[in-house]
Amino acid sequence: MPDLPILYSFRRCPYAMRARMALAASGVEVMLREVLLKDKPSELLAASPKATVPVLVLSDGQIIEESLDVMQWALEYRDPLNWLGGKALDSDWISACDGDFKHWLDRYKYAERYPEHTAEGYRQNAEAFIQRLENQLSGSEWVGGDAANAVDVALFPFIRQFAGVEPSWWQQAPYPKVSQWLENWLNSALFSAIMAKYPRWESGQPGERFPPNPDRGAPINP
Template identity: 55%
Template sequence: MNKLPKLPILYTFRRCPYAMRARLALAYAGISVEIREIELKNKPQALRDLSPKATVPVLQLPDGKVLEESLDIMHWALAQHDPAHWLADIQSAKTLITWNDGDFKYYLDRYKYADRHPEYSADHYRRQGEFFLAELESRLQVTPWLLGDHCTLADAAIFPFIRQFAAVDEQWFAAADYPAVQQWLQKWLDSALFAAVMDKYPAWVEGMAAMRGFA
């Protein structure tokens, strides 16, 4: 019988936006984890054994339960500790996150890898993604965070994807007419929380000493 971990074990990939938002919630909640940074082209068998789909993030809890979706990990972390009330207005958060994870992510992938999707131009894919940016801009023109005066699950769950969208063409994004989104994004990029979850770790291999992260 495999020995259960003393800490939750997080299989992650530093640049993956899904893994990034899971790490943000875990760090915000003050939860220590064992970090297992993986190589996407060389996924360890231990990850495949826990989660046959073998996509990050995956969190193995000390009781053996396995969480395979980033939002499930975020909700679990916030259920442990939510000092600034990220779970406020959860229904509105769910609506925005569904748009982010659906249509926006669809066009983000095609914008980023337009050469793999030659049916339309990168500009076309970007314009489709801008419908979501316009929604965020309208909200952030009124309040400093997407759902009001403080950060919520929506901000943390969506930020990594806006970061990725902005990075496709940084010059375009810097000149685009989304000043409130740009300010919101920069606030995240400059935050201590973001810095805490972007430490670099060597790729994990079986038998490697545990690497502790976050709290």
């Protein structure tokens, strides 16, 4: 077996999802090690003391420990869908998503941990970003323009999380364009491929090949 990069990942983590999507789209194979955030393996902590996922360990020992950097690395390696076009990963959309939007999303999702305000209040703050996205998607099918690119991919797992907090509210929320955009991603073969379930990684094991079926995981437009 070739010396593949190792990806420490957690299936439901939105940062890990965006990284897995870029890896799968690029067609690069890695050994995925599914971890539990509550009980991280010492190998992950040794590779990356900041202890967040995703972390990619390259065969030369280089550590890539930010999801956007994993995306950049994968897409620089191979970018068949031209997701990096126009320096997509430098987009203000991503900094707004990972900054303010994520801040309010966490409070909306775990409102009981932040009793100063109601879940609805947190949701309304998060909706400022969703409304901007709705306006953007009223002018083009994808955030990145006429075709999906890395900006769309980077945002998608977080919008999915937002929509999933109160699905019945989301279904009637006034964001038809965002809703359609989200459905496109949710129904994509690429998303199914990256959400394949893996057993928890056990120390001493190499990990599982990812994507699970490269023919499905490789270049698939949403």
